[in-house]
Amino acid sequence: MSEPQIPVTSNGLDLRTLTHVAYGLFALGFLTGGVLCMATVASVVLMYVKRADTAGTFYAGHFDWLLRTFWWSLLWLAISAIATLIFLGWLGVAATMVWVLYRLIKGWLALLEGRGPAVYA
Numbered sequence: 655m656s657e658p659q660i661p662v663t664s665n666g667l668d669l670r671t672l673t674h675v676a677y678g679l680f681a682l683g684f685l686t687g688g689v690l691c692m693a694t695v696a697s698v699v700l701m702y703v704k705r706a707d708t709a710g711t712f713y714a715g716h717f718d719w720l721l722r723t724f725w726w727s728l729l730w731l732a733i734s735a736i737a738t739l740i741f742l743g744w745l746g747v748a749a750t751m752v753w754v755l756y757r758l759i760k761g762w763l764a765l766l767e768g769r770g771p772a773v774y775a
Contacts, residue, residue: 669713715770723757
């Protein structure tokens with residue numbers, strides 16, 4: 655039996671490697687400066703640029719997973735920033751950071767196992 659083929663992008667980079675790069679940049683940015691760090695933003699830009707290449711593969715689910723993580727965390731951090739005026743926002747910031755870390759770990763583990771991120775939901 656032959657090995658299943660991993661889809662390759664137009665420049666020869668396979669989608670598995672590209673998805674690992676997206677997770678790595680997102681994690682690097684998150685761990686060094688939060689959700690708005692340059693590495694995280696670079697990951698988001700990369701995913702939007704290469705999104706069409708992942709269409710029809712389970713890698714598209716990983717891109718959607720990370721993009722939803724980014725946009726929802728941005729929303730919750732903005733709400734938490736406003737709530738810091740009444741000293742409750744710090745709880746929201748902490749909860750958002752834990753949630754982002756959870757989604758990074760969950761998604762990356764699923765990628766390492768060759769599955770979509772929703773497998774563990």
